[in-house]
Amino acid sequence: xxxxxxxxxxxxxxxxxxxxxxxxxxxxxxxGAAARMSSMIDALLGLSQLSAKPLERQPVNLSQLAAxxxxxxxxxxxxxxxxxxxxxxxxVLGDPTLLRMVLENLLGxxxxxxxKRSDAQIWFERSTQxxxxxxxxxxxGAGFDMRxxxxxxxxxxxxxxxxxxxxxxxxxxxxxxxxxRHGGEIWAQAEPGEGAQFHFTLAxxxxxx
Numbered sequence: 001x002x003x004x005x006x007x008x009x010x011x012x013x014x015x016x017x018x019x020x021x022x023x024x025x026x027x028x029x030x031x032g033a034a035a036r037m038s039s040m041i042d043a044l045l046g047l048s049q050l051s052a053k054p055l056e057r058q059p060v061n062l063s064q065l066a067a068x069x070x071x072x073x074x075x076x077x078x079x080x081x082x083x084x085x086x087x088x089x090x091x092v093l094g095d096p097t098l099l100r101m102v103l104e105n106l107l108g109x110x111x112x113x114x115x116k117r118s119d120a121q122i123w124f125e126r127s128t129q130x131x132x133x134x135x136x137x138x139x140x141g142a143g144f145d146m147r148x149x150x151x152x153x154x155x156x157x158x159x160x161x162x163x164x165x166x167x168x169x170x171x172x173x174x175x176x177x178x179x180x181r182h183g184g185e186i187w188a189q190a191e192p193g194e195g196a197q198f199h200f201t202l203a204x205x206x207x208x209x
Contacts, residue, residue: 001038012031056097060095099182106200137197143190
């Protein structure tokens with residue numbers, strides 16, 4: 001993939017001026033496809049490493065982790081005005097690095113899918129579900145049709161087009177793998193145009209690893 005991307009870029013930079021608009025468009029398509037494939041390969045490699053990495057167990061403040069993630073999101077998109085509400089002092093036992101990945105994906109998705117809302121709102125809070133205590137990331141963004149919810153946690157399955165919202169389609173697969181390693185589960189609720197809610201649980205002792 002790197003060879004294809006590299007030589008295509010050289011071809012465009014050195015000889016693009018002798019090609020017509022259609023020829024340059026073809027080169028741009030090759031570069032775009034190579035970049036997407038490279039991202040997917042990186043995502044798969046990251047996914048495969050999740051099961052191999054030893055699971056640490058220590059006190060983790062999810063509220064503090066979420067604040068760090070929110071700060072990164074604001075830094076990456078300073079033009080966005082998003083109201084992000086984080087319930088304080090949500091303490092758990094688990095692997096801080098892996099749990100941060102969970103929040104990076106869930107809060108990152110909420111940030112992404114509220115991108116077309118002028119009044120974007122995101123919440124991270126404790127919740128009470130039928131199965132017991134849980135944590136919830138919810139937003140007032142694009143949402144999705146629950147008829148296709150089973151595709152959410154499958155690799156490369158997307159409910160929105162890549163042209164509408166970017167992504168590799170691996171993030172939620174990683175989230176579910178991490179949550180299950182912590183002895184918990186994750187599920188979603190949503191309506192098109194009405195936002196989405198992602199609920200997850202964690203075992204009291206951080207799971208079996």
